[in-house]
Amino acid sequence: MTTTSGHPGIGKNHQHQALDADAGDELRGMVKLRSVKKIYPNGSCGLLDVNLEVKRGDFIFVTGPSGSGKSTLLKLLYGEERPTDGEVIVDNCNVGQLRGHKLSLLRRRIGVVFQDYKLIPRRTVTENISFVLWAQGFTHKEIERRLVPTLKLVGLQHKASCFPEELSGGEQQRVSLARAIVGTPPLLLADEPTGNLDPDNSASVLKILQKLNNFGATVIVTTHDERLLRMANKTVVQLRDGQLFQG
Numbered sequence: 001m002t003t004t005s006g007h008p009g010i011g012k013n014h015q016h017q018a019l020d021a022d023a024g025d026e027l028r029g030m031v032k033l034r035s036v037k038k039i040y041p042n043g044s045c046g047l048l049d050v051n052l053e054v055k056r057g058d059f060i061f062v063t064g065p066s067g068s069g070k071s072t073l074l075k076l077l078y079g080e081e082r083p084t085d086g087e088v089i090v091d092n093c094n095v096g097q098l099r100g101h102k103l104s105l106l107r108r109r110i111g112v113v114f115q116d117y118k119l120i121p122r123r124t125v126t127e128n129i130s131f132v133l134w135a136q137g138f139t140h141k142e143i144e145r146r147l148v149p150t151l152k153l154v155g156l157q158h159k160a161s162c163f164p165e166e167l168s169g170g171e172q173q174r175v176s177l178a179r180a181i182v183g184t185p186p187l188l189l190a191d192e193p194t195g196n197l198d199p200d201n202s203a204s205v206l207k208i209l210q211k212l213n214n215f216g217a218t219v220i221v222t223t224h225d226e227r228l229l230r231m232a233n234k235t236v237v238q239l240r241d242g243q244l245f246q247g
């Protein structure tokens with residue numbers, strides 16, 4: 001990486017699909033930010049002249065104080081925000097210029113895990129996870145085929161019929177992880193995925209992220225969690241006042 005990292009245990013076929021799609025691409029970057037600046041309409045500075053390159057298969061942490069621009073960086077990567085200046089390239093697409101269907105297509109290749117889970121309250125664990133696939137037009141059979149191994153990977157087979165309110169915070173976070181990975185995206189973004197979790201639950205989330213990375217997914221995680229950084233022992237970049245520093 002310069003400041004310039006398979007997949008869910010969804011079965012070997014899927015791992016291979018994910019990896020095959022990347023075959024021959026591996027030397028190309030998954031994420032490239034060139035002189036990226038983000039100033040919000042109210043004048044707040046999100047990012048200032050950020051350059052970052054993340055290669056396929058990398059696993060990096062982005063850390064930094066509250067308000068330093070961590071969420072802004074992830075939002076630019078999945079196109080929720082557009083840069084004021086500079087280029088945001090994800091999987092060879094210039095995200096800032098994508099609109100409508102093209103942006104939706106890119107987003108299918110990006111799994112996002114939010115700190116506040118964003119689960120649908122009146123839907124079961126199974127429904128929350130399958131919804132993404134259903135929305136993408138997967139067949140019922142394909143959804144079934146992916147569901148069980150994904151539930152297994154996050155350790156929630158026994159909670160498949162529960163509603164979010166019947167789950168602990170750690171379990172809800174694992175449902176949100178399952179939802180992000182069930183489509184086998186080559187890029188996984190996680191915004192403070194252990195922000196609300198105790199050390200045991202944080203460790204299990206980290207294990208799942210590492211497993212996905214071992215299967216070939218590129219993983220970018222924002223965190224304040226020093227314990228998580230020590231446990232993971234991966235590349236860390238720091239944001240301070242919208243500027244990026246290595247290590």
Ligand SMILES: Nc1ncnc2c1ncn2[C@@H]1O[C@H](COP(=O)(O)OP(=O)(O)OP(=O)(O)O)[C@@H](O)[C@H]1O
Pocket residue numbers: 040041042044045046064065066067068069070071072073
């Ligand atoms: N939608 C928005 N409109 C205006 N300003 C915003 C918006 N989103 C973020 N900001 C500002 O941009 C800066 C960076 O915010 P960001 O949420 O990226 O920080 P962060 O590092 O993720 O913080 P935290 O760790 O508290 O989540 C902050 O000054 C924030 O107030």
